[in-house]
Structures are given as structure tokens and as C-alpha cells.
Amino acid sequence: MASPPSRGVPQKVTSDVDFSSHLRSVIQRTYGEAPDHYTDEIHQLNRARQDALRGSAGSDVTARDLLYKYFGQLELLELRFPELRVPFPWNDAFTHVKIAQLSLAYEKASVIFNIGATLSSLAASSPRSSPEGLKRAFHSFRCAAGMFTYINDNFLHAPSTDLSREVVKVLVGLMSAQAIEVFIETMGPSAAVTKGAGLRAKLCMQASMAYANVIEEVKEWVTKNVFIREWSLLIQASQLTFFIFSGDLFQVKAKYFTSLAQYNRSLADSTSLKYGEALARLNIAEAAAKEALRLANAFAASFSTSSSASSLAPDSPVTLIELNKTHLGIVTEAKNKAQKDNDIVYNEVVPSEASLAPIDKGKDVAEPIAIHDVYATPEVQKIVGPDLFIKLVPLSVHESASMYSEEKAKVVRGEVERSDLADGELVAALEYMGLPASLERYRTGTSGQASLSDVGPQVRTWSEQLRRDEAQGRVDDSFRKLQQIKDNVTRQLDSVLQGLDQESRECEAMRVRFDHLWEQTPAAGLTKSYRQDLRSHKESLEQASHSDAQALGLWDGVKNDVALLCDPSGQALERAFIEAVGSASASSSQANLLDDPTGDEDEEEEIKKRVTSISDNLSKLNKVKKERHDVLKDLKERVQADDISHLLILNRKGSAALEPSLFATELDKFRAHQSRITATLQHQSSTLAEISADFKVISEGKKAREMQGRWGEAERHKRDLITRLGHAAQTYGEVRTALQKGLQFYGDLSELVEGLNNQVRSYLQERDGERSQMASSVSVKQRLEAPSSTTSPSLDRQFGAMDLGSRAGENPSWASSTPPAPPSHYSSPPPPAPPAIPAYPQHAYSSPTPAATSPYSNFPSSGAFSTTLAPQPPSQYSAYPSHYGHNPTSSPPPPPPPSQPYGASAPRPPSSSILPPPPQPVNYSGLPPPSQPVPYGQYSVPALPQHQQQQQYPSSAFGQSPAPPGSTPYQYGGPPPTSSYGGSQAPPQRPHYLPQGQPQPPSRPAY
Template sequence: MAHQSPLISIPRKTTSDADWAGPIRSTIAHSFGEAPDSYAEEIAILQRCRQDAVRGASSDTTARDLLYKYFGQLELLELRFAEVKVSFAWHDAFTNKLTTQTSLAFEKASIIHLLASVLSSLAASQSRADPEGLKRAYFNCRATAGMLTYINENFLHAPSTDLSRDVVHILINLSLAQATEVFMEKLVDEKKAAGLIARTSNQLATMYNSLSDEIKEFTGKGVFDRSWMRLIEAKAKLFSSIAQYQKAKADSASGKYGVALVRYKKADEDAKDALRIAQGFAYQIISGSDPTLPHDAGTSIVEIAKVHAAVVEEDKKQAIKDNDLIYHDALPPEASLPAIDKLPPATPVVIQEVYQSPDVSKLIGPDIFARLIPLAVHESASVYSEEKAKLVRGEVERVELSEVEVRAALEHLGLPAAVNAWRRMADGDDADADVEVSSELVRIASDLQRSGSTDARVRNVETERQRVERELQELTAHLDNESRECERARSKHAPNFTQPPSGPQTASFRQTITANLSAVSNAATSDSQLAKLWAEIQPDMAVLQAGPDALRAQARDVALGKTQTVQPAPGESLLDFADEEQVRPQLDAAEADALRAAAKEAGDKLDRLSKVRTERDDVLKDLKAKIQSDDVSNLLLLNRRSSNVEPQLFAAELEKFRPYQSRLGSALTASNSLTSELEAIVQKVERGRGVRERNRGAKEKASRVKSWERRLQRAGATHGEVANGLARAEGFYASIEEVISDLRREIRSYVGARNTERNKMVSDIEMRNRIGGSVRSSVSPAASPPPPLPPQALSAQFGGLSLGSSHQSPPNAPSPPANPYDFSSLSLPSAFSTAPSPPKPYSAAKAPSPPAKPSYPSFPSGRTMSPYPAPPPPQPQRQYSSAYPTPSQYQAGNQAPYPPPPTGPAYPPTSGTTPYPPPTSGSAFPPPHTSNSAFPPPPPPPPSRSYPTTAGYSSSAPAPPSVPQHSYPGYTPPPPPPQRPTYAPYPPPPGQPQQSYGQPPQQYGQPQPPQQYGQPQPPQQYGQPPQQYGQPQQQYGGHRY
């Protein structure tokens, strides 16, 4: 066709911008309870999507795609924001009247109407000269009718004229008529039968006639343009003429010449009417003035009508001539002509079919608000997830049960090891075959071969413990030696020797040492238990530590009964093992061939079984992955409006996994079948005579090897416990070594400072004694020494001590031995001393009340303060958790666990002026380690002395307090010698912090209650004359000096 029939396109609606952001943000915040800002990007995408769709594009194809996408997103949006209120303003497509509504349904209807307009425009603009263009025009006309049908079926209350049911109905009929017209053009181009074309044309004529009657009413109202009515009327006459013409040709071909001639005449009349109406349409319309019509619509329809009228007129003349000259058939009346049948018109393409197209789904893209899922959809998705979980659990249970059955069957049949044994047996070389050793035992042997020597570690732990004990005993000896030297100096130089006893100051040292020795003693029990365990498993460990190769060699010896470590089973004898070596019947040729065939068949089935198991596991893995990735949230969202759809929907979705279930079922059936076949092969082989005789010996070998393996595995497990215990022991001794190192450094520092102070003090005392002796000899050379006191025993010295209470008790009768600490008989020449008075004897009836305690003089010798620093503050307590296992970890025997290492030395706090803390009343020295020191215990300490604690010495010492004079019966003290004025007393020492020394502790190892002393006296001031000899000695706890 030179010209194609013009098609009418629907005018387009226009709109202004709409604001989606505010209403959607409010809905997200109030209905979903989420932050609207997190969906700002999605809101912007939706806003841009609408702008692109309604503003128009450069081509109808692009506009159609954008409208497809926007309407698809609107459908998804309505599932979440059904109640959203957005102001939408649209102009009517025919009247251009503005309509504004906040309903989302109005927006959807307007978009569909706009999409129908674009589709009709695409249909009208297609070139139908080629088949593809004709197909596109046909589909677009039908799709236009489908879009408009969706509006009439889903939007009942039209807010505007273009969306009213009557107008939309007219547009639907127009689209379907034009689609039928395109279809008829295809029939004509393909030269189909005249009867088919006649029926199609008759249907078209009827449709256009009906449209012409319907459109007249709205044309008068100004809805449709008059050009539409003229074009529809011209097409109605044209297709009526075509129908009569094609039917006349059909009648003429069937020999109905009279009827055909009448139809030719009717067709000629309609063709002339169509040409007349078309010429009027062409005169009325201006080219390009109506956007709903092609620019050449008038010219095209006139040419089409003119050509058709000419063809009809020529054929009519020919038919008249032929009938007059040849046929002479009677002409029936026109009213009596049979009606032409009608071909059903084209059907609309529903919107669901359009959007199910893969191309359209791709255009729509993913849901913009996919992250925003309503709670109801979440609940439905959870139900579906549980259905999927049930399916997976069922399949997993089936697979696991099948795997357990297959493994149990293979282990019972001894496969695949039995197949290798059959091959060796058939070849006759199974005598020296390797024995299968369990993989776990091989792994243990490999690990032990790479590890170090455990025997050396056991010896190292023992050596380390002995070294720790020796070092602790040496530290105790250092403290004992220092204490002994201090007491020796005190007994020799009393009362001038003022160094305090070391007992209270070393109590923390001794406690730490004792605690460490106790911990080491307890650890020795664990060490011995470890050594015992190691001795028990050492022979078996030698086999394991030799490595896997030596282990396999040992296994062969065990299987053959060549090792002495293998114990025969109850009822067996080692003689049976030797006999077994001799009984090795050979298989005959037929039995050997049958055995080879059975081994080959069993090997093939084992390979096939392995492949089936692998495929089964792969299918199960794929099923799990498929179920994990399956998500029906979008599907549930789309079907949210439907009620009771979930069961049917879930059942349909679960059908996707049916192929995987079928494959798993086939794999399980195949594995069971193969297992049964293998069992039959094994039973057939074992019925053979030669195999049966050899199997009897093989079972005994396997029993011996299994017993040997179990013993080695127990040894390996015990070795693990021993190794763990050794690791804990090494950590224990490493920790205690740190404590000993700190303790050694502190004790050495303390002992060194005490020795330095003592040596200096002794040197000063000896110097003062020498100076005092020379002065006395020059002042009173004739002075006689005081008479010696009777000796007293040590028991008498401590007789007055109250061991049971804080009150003094009368002492026993004094013993004749002399008191080793009674220095009254000593003659110490001094410039400040007088002749001493004899002591007052004890009263047998009652012990005298202790008088005021005197203070002994001290002589300045430079610095008399302690030259060594105060003991360091207590170190943080070290906590050592015992890592050694409890006895239950080793065996039933009793075993002491490793104790935690004792804490480091803790020292009493010191002050800025007193480096030695005062001891508590009644304290006792802790007993020293009895197994360490070879020295005798030190002598008892001298009486307790109290020195003032002052910030410094006074430059002018006050006069000493008066000392009460005691009279002794039968003895008169001599008068004191005259003082020489040329000898002044020793000047007081420079101002230094005064030390305050506490009372010395009681005898080592004898804790005593607090000893009662007399009333405290004012301290003896430096620089005052010492107490004169001959005055009565004070009583201290029942002792007399």
C-alpha cells in the first residue's frame, strides 16, 4: 500500500510537580517507627522517577519506558504507603480542566491514562509496510485498550472527564477497532482468502458504525474533535464497501454470479460514499493541526478511498458484462442478500500481561523501598522460613541416617581393607603384608617424634626442685648467722651494745622462706607422681617417639607374635602364635581367580558408592544454599491485599526445591543398593575354604594389634597428662625462682647493712672502753673492783617469766650457776663509773616488785644511728595458681597437687625517723629451718630497753632522773670517788633522728605471752654520767643482772 490508513491517538494528560518527601517521611516516622533520614535517598529516587515520567521525553519509546517504571514503583509504594496523602494536580486530556486530589489511586489512574496515550501514539506512528512495524502497531493498539480497561475496572469514581467510564469505553472500542484494522491489513498483505477478509471488514464496519453513533454525543459536548467523527464515518463506509467487495469475489468464485453482481453494486455505492466523506475530512483538517492524527491523515484516507472506489467500479462493470453475456443469472434484491459473517475483533492486552514481561520487569528495577518491610510481611516471611527449615531438617536427617548405615555396613564388612587383603591373598604375597595402624595412633607418633625428650624434662624438674630447696636453706642460714653474730656482740658488749635484735625485722623473711619451703615440699609429691607415671609408660613411649615407620614395623611384629610386649588373650598361648606362622595353606588356581574377580567387583562398587555419597553431599549443599538465598518478602508484599493466600503461595514456592529432594532420594536408594551388593560379595568370598582358613589367623592378628593399639593410645593420653604436668611444674619453679631472686637480693642487702652497723658499733664501744680505762686508772688507781656475784643458771634467768599468764609468779630457788648475762662482776674501767654495790638477794617469800626501768647510757661515736636503710616495703603478694593436675587426673593414688608459690617478703612499714619497727608485745621469733643450720641457737636476748623516739638530740642534755638507792643488808656501798674537773663528759652527738627500739622477742621457737615490766622511766640522755656501779640492779621479769 502506498498509503497506510491513519490511526487516531489519545490526547495526553499533563500535570505539575508533586512533593513526595514530606508525606513519606511522616509515614515512615509514625507508621514504621524508623528514622526518615535513613530513607532520604529512596525518597529522592522516587521524586526523580515521577519527574522523568510525566515531563515527557524526546521519543514515545523513552516516555513509555519511564511510565512503565514509575507505575510499577507506584504499585510497590502503595503496598507500604496505602494511606499516604500527596497533592496531585492533573489537567484533563480533552477539556484541559485542572483536577487536584490527594488520593494515590488518582495518581495511578492518571499515569495509566497517560501511558495509554503514549502507546496509541506509538501505534499510530509505526510504519506498517514491514511486518515488524505492523506487529508493533497491533500490540500497542491492544495494549492501549488493556490500559484503559484497567481504569474502568479499578477506578469507579472518575474525578475528570477523560477518566469517566463512557469516555474511556469509547477509547477502548476505538483502540480495538484500530487493532482489528491493522490485523485486516496484515490479511490483505498476506493475500488471505476473500471470505476471511470480508468477515474482518464487516466486523470493522460494524465497530466503526457503533463508534460513530457513540462519539456524536460527546462531540457536541466538546469532548472529542469533529475530525475524529468524520474519519470514523469514512472508515465505516470504506470497510463496509471492502466487506461487500470481498464477499462478491467469493460469491463469483462459487458460481453465484447474480448475488456477486448485487454485492458489487453495493460495494460501489459504499466506496463512493467513503470517498465523499474522506474528501470532506481532508478539506476540514489542516495538516499537523491535530496532534492526535498523523500529519497526512486527510491525504491518506482520500487516496485509499479513491483507489478502492476505482477497483470496485471496474470489477462491477466486468461482472455486469459477464452476467449479461455469459451467465444470465437473476439478480436477487439487496435486502434478501445473506448477511456477511463477522470475525471476532482483537482482544486487549491486560496490564498484568504487560508487566509480567521480562523486559518491563527489567525496566521497573528493584523496589525503591525494599528495606522498608511491613511487620505483617515479616511475620509471613518467618512462617515461610520455618517451612523451609522443616524441609532442610528432614533432608539432613535422611542423609545423616544413610551415611551412618553405610559406614556401619562398611566397617562390619571390613571394607575397603578386605579388598586389598583379597588381592594379596590371590597373589600369594600376604605373608609380609603391612598391618593397618589407626590414623589416630600414627598422628600421635608423628607428634611425639617432633616433640622434645620428656625424660630430660622429668630430670630437669627434679634438679630444679632440689636447687630451689638448697637456695632457700642458704637464705635461712644467712639470717641465722647474722642473728647469732648480733647476740654474741650483745652478750659481749652489753649494755653499751644498742643494735636491736634482728628477729622482728627478719620475721617476714623467715615467713616467706618457710612458706616457699612448704610449697616446694608439697610440689615434690606431684613431681614424684609425674616421675612414677612417666616410668610406667616409658617403654610404650619409646615405640611412639620412634615415629610412624617404627610404629608400623612394631605393629607387624605384634601381629606375627614376635614381640614380648604382647600379652596373649585369655585362653591363648604364645605357642599358638608360632604354630600360626607355619599354617599358611595356598589357594588353588580356581579359588585365586574367583578371589581376584570378587576383589575387582567389590572395588568397582566401592568407587561407585564413593561417587554416590559425594554427589549426595553436593546436592544437599546446593539445597541448603538455595533455601538460604530464597526470599519471598517481595512476593508476600505483592499479595498482601489477598486473604488466605499464604498456604497456596508457600506450597507453590516450596515446589522449587522438589528437584533437589528427588535427587537426594535417588542417591540414598543407590547407596543402599550398593551396600547390599557389597555385603553379598563379602559373604560369597568368606564361604571359600582357603579364605576361611586364612581369615581365622587374620582375626587373631587383628585382635592382638587392636589390643596393642589401645595400650599405646592409653600411653599417649597419659603422656599428654605428664606433659601438661611438667609444663605446670616448670612454670611453678620459674615463678618461685623469681620470688627467691627478689628475696635473696633483699636479704643480702639487709645482712650487709646489719653487719656494717654492728661492726661500727662494736668498734665505737671498744674505743670508748679503752678511753674510759685510761681515765679511770689516772683518777682512782687504787679503786678495787666490786665483788663478783654468785653465778646463776639460765633457768634462774628465765625463772621469772610467766609462760601461762601476764602476771609474774614467784621464781624457784636460784641455782648456783652464774648468770652468763650478769655483767656486774666485770670490771670495766671508766671515768664515769663508781664501785658497784652487791646485788640484793632474792626473797624466798615474795618476789620484789620491779622498780622503774633505768636507761642505759650511750656514748657518742660520731653517728650512732643505723647506717643501713630501713627494710624495703612489702612487695605485692605473688599469686601462683597451682597448674598441676589433681590426683584424679593421673590415677587413683593419693597425690598432693602443686601448691601456689609463697608470696614475696613482706616488711613492716617504716617511718622517716625509725628504721626498725617496734615489735608487738609477746611476739616470738619464728623457728628457723631445723634442717639447715649447723650452728647452735643464739643465746637469749638481754633485757628489753626503751629508747626515746625524738626528732633529734638536744644540744644540752637534761640531768638524769634520780635513781632510787636500794640498801642491802650487811653491806654499805663505798662513797663515790671524787670527780676531776678537768674531765668533762662526752659532748652530746649532733642532732639526729632518735631511734626507738622495741622490746626484743622471746626465745626462738617459744611463743610467750606479753612480759610485764616495771613502770617506764624517763629515757637516759646522752652526755649524762652513767649509772654508778654498786647501785642495785633493776629487776626485769625475775632476772637479776
């Protein structure tokens, strides 16, 4: 059977509105931001209004969604811009009068009215022949009723007729009545239904009463030309028909559902054996059906001339007439059958209509769906989309959001504190019992002590490091190299001292021979600086030897342990650990021989059971702890992501007293996390109690105490071995660092001693040459001044025995070059010029190279390697003056003519002019210049010879400039001796190798 026709509510019509100028002004004035930043958002708002309202969007799903979206954005817009004033023009849906207002509320009410009209059109157009169509129509009618209800409750002063309370109340009643009608249709055709006829009768009466309430209200507005006359006819003709507004009109029915209600109640009375009442209700139903058919014929007659006929389907009047005819035939047939049965069989009295009990309408089945429920669904939220002006948040919302954030932070802090406290209790309890490490002892017994023989990662690291260091250079080889360099330095110093002593003896011997005629400067004053340098170098060498002995003592103390660590195969190290642990087990085994060999098997079984229980509970504790941390992490993430700014904006117009309740409601979202954390805390407490009880039983047993003792001794032996190896590794590093510094020191000292050797060698050669010339001059002078008598043979023998000038031909191996002329105060007349003395080459001293950086820079430096540099005193040496009384670098005077004898009667020249000329100065300018003074970094070095730094030799003689003032000599192994450079210098303080608090090893080298 076809459904009754339905008509919808006409939509309101509007014209275009531009939000741009008004919104830009409000944004700049209220929020103080640049309106240009929100150009896109304003354009989207304008576009949303145009899509939803311009040209009266059609009654389909797309039009409904566009209206949903625009109204949602209007709600959000009003929360941010309540002071917005934009002229919104709307035409009345019934009178078509154009009314414009500046209020957003008017715009919202008009949009909601169109949403309700569109929903009614969707419901009316839904096909009711399928369950899906009936369900869609039922839901749309209820939503439409909710929209009109919202208008009626929130907009009290309507500017237009269609928004007035009276008109909107009619629309709400019509939507509810038609929703009931659709619900009745979902129950199936009434002729085929006998079961549940009573319920169906209640629903039909509910629809009939809904339409009856609308009839009077429609009549009043029909007389005012708001509703056209066809609406009233539809209501009267189909009093139980559901209608939906779509386009311009709404449809109503009246008498049809009254007849349908009485018919279904008669079926229920027949089932209850109330045949008289059933017959009476069929009579009432037949009368109502006839009246409905008459009104349907009247509606069909006016349909062709009605101005609204074009908005209905062409077959709507025919469908309505056929529906009522069919229903009238069913009711008439049922009444005739009931009348016949009652006359022949039942013979019950048929009561009058007034005496019949009224049909109860029952509970309302078509409650309007509120607009908040519609917009709360995910589908509508997705349609509305995000707030266009989400970046503009009012200050009051910011303040409320900050207060809510603080409430969330309190929740998180409380749970973090509880979790941290539980973790601390768990760690403290397990540490007190030594779990889970001590559990392995009880599980394996003495057989588990083999695990202690493992070398461990720390010792392996030491071993690998020492093997790498030994591969770069063995410590024993470094000691041998150190001793070789030291021996070479010692030999050179002894050779220099021997040369100076020999030269001094020869000078004094010549002074004894020639007495006052011998005017060569004594060697003591000239060699003072050399001897001071020698003494300084020897003292440094002695101190360094003491440091070497200390380093060697340290090395001898750890050599065997280092050999264990440096074993390439690692087997020696493993054997050492096995022996250390095995020695503890052996001693424990000897002690156990005195015990009863028959152990307590029951105690062992109890220990195994308790150990298994503790192990299981430890696994549970780990799971509980992990779960607590996971829940806490998830709680933090959810709190961080939680944002109720949109809710605060929606409730912005509410009072401040609503905030606490809103906060409490929102914080309840985290109640589940708090409950889960509480459960983990309770589970942890109970599990720890079980572990403590089991561990107490285990630890108090005799077997347990024995195992604890054996394990403790084995661990102690292993710990002692690791400590010893660690000390060996540390000492090895210190010794290696000391050796590197020592090699650097001896290398620098060797270069300095070599330089001193070259200086002394040059000095000795110079003195030998000077002595030879002076001996020749003195001999000539003696011959000139001696009487003519012949020298006695004894005196000749004495002179011959002195072997004058023998040093010139018997120089030691290290005297190979002619030095500059030594100083002399000789001023007696010179003898005839002797043969020219060859000029010996000079060897310039080059400074030592800087020391390499030690790879063990993290070890302390002390002693002779102290970084303190003493100030360099000035040299007491001055340039050697010529013993001939003239500048040695000047050209020698020309010798006298050979034709003139020494004893001629010519005037005797000054005594100095008859002396032989000094030797030609040797030009050393071709030698390479010396290197710059080497910065020896943090190592103290032996003192440079004073004459080597500041002796005023000509640059051509030695090829180098004097050392700059303030240069620092080496200091090696203790306080330096008094030097000719400027006095003694305080030795630097040498820190000890080992840090504070460690056991003191044998004395360390003070490098």
C-alpha cells in the same frame, strides 16, 4: 500502498503537586518514625511526578517509561499510605475543565489515561512500512486498550468526562479496531494475496464491525461537543481503518474495510468455483469503495478548516483519498473481469446481496493487554525500580511475612529431617558391614596385609616427641645426675652427724676430767634441733630413694620400647611393625598347609565380581549423598532469600482468606527441590539393598572367612604393638617428669643440707673455742684452790693423758670459722685472761633458688613433690647466752692492771670479774643479706633447720633475719619425722600417676 492516517487520544494536563507536607504528617502519625529520615524518598516522588506529567510529556518512549515509573510508585504508595489526602488538579482531555480531588485513585486514573494516550501516539507514529514498526504499533494499540479497560473496570464514579465509562468505552473500541487494522497490514497487500483470502476477509469484517460499533457512540459525543465532527467523518469514510489516538484527536475509518472484506471473500468464492457469489460480493465491494472515497473527499474538504488539522500530518487527507482510489480501481477491475467471465464461460446466476451469507468475523485477534501483564514484564519492573518507601512496612504485612516464614521453615525442617535420617541409615548400614574398610581385604587378600605394617601418624607423633625430648636431655643421664646429687647429700649428712657426735664426746670427756668444775652446757640439749633436722633430712632422703627406685623400675620396663620410638632413622620402628604383622601371616600360613592347595577358583572369581559391584555402588552412594546435601543447601539459601513482602503489600487490600492460597502458590517454588531430595532417598535405598546382597554372598564364603581371620589376627598384633608403644610413650613422660621433680628436690635438699652443714660447723667451732677457754680457767682455778703440796706424778700423768684443748688444734676440715658464743651457766670466778682467741669468719646461709617449672606440667604430681605445704612450727632455739654471764655483744671489761698479782691482798673482786674476757664479737655486717625465702611452687621440700629459721642470733652474726612464721619445710618421700620446729607434720596424700581405668604399671615413684 500507504497506510490510512491515524489520530490519538489527547492527554490530560495537570499542575505541580507537593507530597512533602502530607507524607511527613502520615509517616509521623501512622508509623511513628521521624519524617526527616525520608526526605530523599519524598523528593524522588515529587520529581517522578514532575518528569512524567508536568507540561504533558511528549508521545515517545521516554514519556511512556516515565509514566510507567510514576504509576508503579503510586501503586506502592497507596499500599503504604491508603489514608493519604493530597489535592491533585487535572484538566479534562476533551472539555479542558480543571477538576481537583484529594484521592489517590483519581491521580492513578488520570495517569493511566495519559499512559493509554501516550501508547496510542506511539502506535500511530510507528512506521508501518517495516515489520518492526507494525509489531510495535500492534503491541502499543493493545496495551492502550488495556489501560482504558482498567479505567473502565476500576473507576466507576468518574469526576470528569474523559474518565466516564461511556467515553472510555469508545476509546477501548477504537484501540481494538486499530489493532486489528495493523494485524491485517502484517498480512501484506490484498491485491497480491490469493491464498488465505477467506481468513483475510474474516479479519477485515472483524475490523469493520469494530468501527461500526464505535460510529454510533462517537455520534452521540460529537453532538455533545466531546468529539469533533472530523472523528465521525473518519469513522464513516474508513470503516475498516485502524486508528491511534495521539495528542487531541482520534481517527476512524469505516467503509474501506467493508469493501476490503467483500473483495477478499469474492477471491475465496472464485477459488471455490462459486463465480456467481463472487461477482455479487464484488458488486458490494465496489459500492462500499465508492462510499469510502466520497467520505474521504469530505474529510479532505473539512481538513483545511478543522481546528485539529494541525495535529495530523499535512498529507493525511491526500493519503486517505489515494488509498481509497487505489482500492476502488482494484475492486472495479476485478468486478469487470468476473462479470465478463461469468457471461462468457460460467453463466451463473448472481444472487442478491440479501441472499448472500454474512462474513464471519472469526476470533478476536486484538485482545487488550491487561495492565498487570504490562507491569509484570522485567523491562517495566526495571523501569519502575525499587519501592521508594520500602523501609516502611505496615504491621499487618509484618505479621503475614512472619506466618510465611514459619511455613518456609516447616518445609526446610521436613527436608533436613529426611536427609539426616537417610544419612544415619547409610552410616549404620556401612558400619554394620565394615565398608569400605573391609572391602580392601577381599580385594587384595593376604597380599594386602602389607598395608598394616605402616607405622601410622599417631605412632610417628609419639616418636617425634620422644626424640625431641631426648635431644634436650637423656633420661639415663638424668638418673646418673640424680644419683650424684643424692650421694653428695648423703656424704654431707654423714659428715655433720660425725662432727656432732665427736664434739659431744669431747665435751663429756672434759666433764669427766674436771668433774664439777666443768660447767660447759651439755651438747645434747644444744644439738637437739640439729639432730632432728638430720633425722628429717635422712628420712626424706630415704623416701626419695624409694621414689627413685620406682622411677627406675618404670624406666627399665619401657626402655626398649622407648629406644624403638627414639630411633633417629625410624627403621627399627618400621621393622617392629613388619615383624608384628608378619608373625600373624606366618601363623596363618602354617595353618593353611593343612588345607587343600587347590582353591575354589569359581568362588574367587565370584568374590572379585561382587567386590567390583560393591565398589561401584559405594561410589554411587557418595554421589547421591553429595547431591542430596547440595540440593538441601540450595533449598536453604533460596528459602533464606525468599521475600514476598512486596506481594503481601500488593495484596494488602484483599481479604485474609487469600493468604493461604498465596502462601501455597509461593511455596510451590520449592517443590522441585523436595522432589529431587525424594529421588535421592529412593536411589540410596535401592543401592544399599544391592550392596547388602553382594556383601552377604561374599562374607558367607569359605575363602572370605579365611581372609577375615588372617586380617583380624594381623590387626590384633598391630593393635597390641601400638598399645605397648603408647604405654611406653606415656610412661616415658611420667618418668621424665618425675626425674625433673627429683632433680629439683635433690637440688633444694642439697642447699638445705649445705646450710645445715655451715650452721653445725659454726657451732662446733664455737664450742671448741669455749671449751679451750673454759679448760684454761678451770686449770687456773684448780691451781689457786689446790694445797701447796706438789701434785702427785700419777695425777699429772692422768691430766696429760687427757690432752686438754686438743680440739682447738685438731679441728676437722669442715671447722674453719669461729661461731658465736654458745650458751653457758658458768658463774665461778674467772681465771686470768688467756690470750685472745682469733675471730673466725661466719658464713651466712642462703636459701635455695626456686624450682624451675616442669615441662611435663600435665602429668600428676605426687609423693615428695606434693603441692601441700605443712605449717612451719616455731623454733625452740633461743640465742646462745654467754657462759660468762654477760651480753656477748657488749664490750669486754678491761683486764686488771698487770702490776697487780692474782694473789694480792687487795680486796678480792667478784668471781666473775677475774675471769678472762669473752672473745671479741665478730662483725658480719659486711656480708650480703640472704635472699628471701624461696617459693618452691608445687614441690614439697625438706624441712629447713629450726635453728636456721628462728634462732635468735644477732643479725650481725649471720647476716639474715629469722624465717617468717608459717614458712613450709620440704617434705620428701613420706611422713616427716618429729622436728624441733613444732612436732610432726602429716604427709600430704600422693595421687597415683596413671588415670583411672588404665592398666597398672609397676609401682611409680611418689615424687
